[in-house]
Amino acid sequence: MSTPERELTFAEAVREALAEEMRRDPNVFIMGEDVAEAGTPFKVLSGLVEEFGKERVMDTPISEPGFTGIGVGAAVTGMRPVIDIMFGDFLTLTMDQIVNQAAKIHYMSGGKMKAPIVFRTTMGATRRSAAQHSQSLQAWVSHVPGLKVVMPSTPYDAKGLLKTAIRDDNPVVFIEDKMMFKMKGFVPAEEYTIPFGVADIKRRGEDITLVATSSMVQVALGAAEKLSQIGISAEVIDPRTTSPLDKQTFINSAKKTSRAIVIDEGYEAYGVTAELASVIADGAFYYLDAPVKRMGAMDVPIPFSPALEDLTVPTEETVFEMAKSLCGRN
């Protein structure tokens, strides 16, 4: 136990995980746009180039498919690259390298090859960045066998999960919410890792289950607090990784509460919420008192205008209202 309590921002937690893993394993290196002196536009990597040098914190041209592919090649030949894809929206440029190459190489080679590589990228709206810089594309990658997908919601989880991601022998897509980089939280000074596929119960409750990912965990916690004021006790569960997925923890919770809402900032249509809801519907069918509800981004390109953008993503208020009505309160 570390005392006194040490607080880091989400960005600092990510940076610390990278620094520790780079010290531990000389094969780990970072590659991406403006990752060195600039430390990325979000300043998440500030200071790393000073410690590890430009050979291990490599600035690239604006060539996402190229450096992603180079990362895959380095991974299959003994390195452990961490590829920085500045905005999650740019995942679309890299999809062939991630989906057709990295994700399949182990299986297609009959288990002879492996690609231990981390693709760090971002997600999240409400930054007034418009339709090409605001998407949350976790469903796209969670859909692909061979990829692992991590969506941390606290600085503690970010650090522990990123260390696990770097040590994993598979391609891992690690998605950070841009709006969370400045969020502070407890991070012990001692070494720790967090295993994939283990959900975390962020708040205990009896009346309704809120399963939420990444940015939506704080939204769910805020809603749970409000619900408690009107006598509804909500349990908030964070799967932490969408692949592998810890189904049992939230099935058990839904069995206990008999009501569930799943919340993810990606689009609702064919989204992460669809998968999570079907897991609950299947696993807790006989225990449910209400249909499982899904809340995600509205199925529209994210608009620029603040007057419109704020309508597109779930908020504490909308989750609160949905939970209230699911519990039969008006």
Place this chain on the structure above:
Amino acid sequence: MTKKTESNTKSRPEAVDVEQWLHVYEQMVKIREFEEKANELYLKAIMPGLTHLYSGQEAVAVGVCEALRREDYITSTHRGHGHCLAKGASVDLMFAELLGKEAGYCRGKGGSMHIADPASGNLGANAIVGGSAGIATGAALSAKKRGSDQVAVCFFGEGALGQGLLYEVMNMASLWKLPVIYVCENNLYNEYTHYSEALAGEVTPRAKAFGIHAETIDGQDVQLVYETTKRLVERARRGEGPAFLECMTYRYYGHHVGDISRTYYRSKEEEQEWRETRDPLKILADKLVAGKLTDQSVLDHIQADVRSEVEKGMQFGIDAPYPDQSEVNEDVYA
């Protein structure tokens, strides 16, 4: 002032109608003033999000667009205000868009990085670096298929030279002799990195390797940019195929309005030198005055008129209402 037609432009800049150069000057001043106000809106926290200012690069957008007709196409970038204004957008509707208002060019849905105005041939600014290379080349293909003599100009920063898409479409443009001009605005920096750290070898030989005519010019000299583009546009209209024009230029402000401390990637002296010795507005003004084509009072007058137009436009944007919430679902499908 009215836009000049092809017929009254001569090959030597000095001989060209003074009216046209005054119009060109006015356009550049408009962009400069617009960006000053955009920065102010950011600093006063009136504008949502961030924006990428075009100040310093005015001669490229204006010189190129002056050589185009209204029905010719352009595609623009994240640093696109200058392209949009030079192609004929009006400042009030631009400000309204920057502020996310219903009256804006995209009804508030696009914002600074996505201004599109098909009525003036602007097929849209693009927030994906190099993302419009396909669209511009496709517009040129379409012009050719329709038997029109329109040309398309693809504006992009030198950072887009890292994108593979550009090379794929240049190959096809050359194979099919498409009327497209690739205008590379080399302002020396990809975000926070000098381009020499991101670019191997040379620039124009890349286009030449595809059999595309390519030139590098001083992008601060609007007369040169205009004359060169005019020549490339005429070639394209005659069916002689695509061209590539690298314009050397400089952005005065940061990568975006929030990029204030920049000394870790470029020096204050460098910024100062460009502002003092390579300013596109000053270069044109000095030439016009020294050549006795106009006098300073005329230029001052233009400046004052533009300033009041921009101020009015900004106020229009501020006063304009936000879109109704019901619009969030509109226009997802045509």
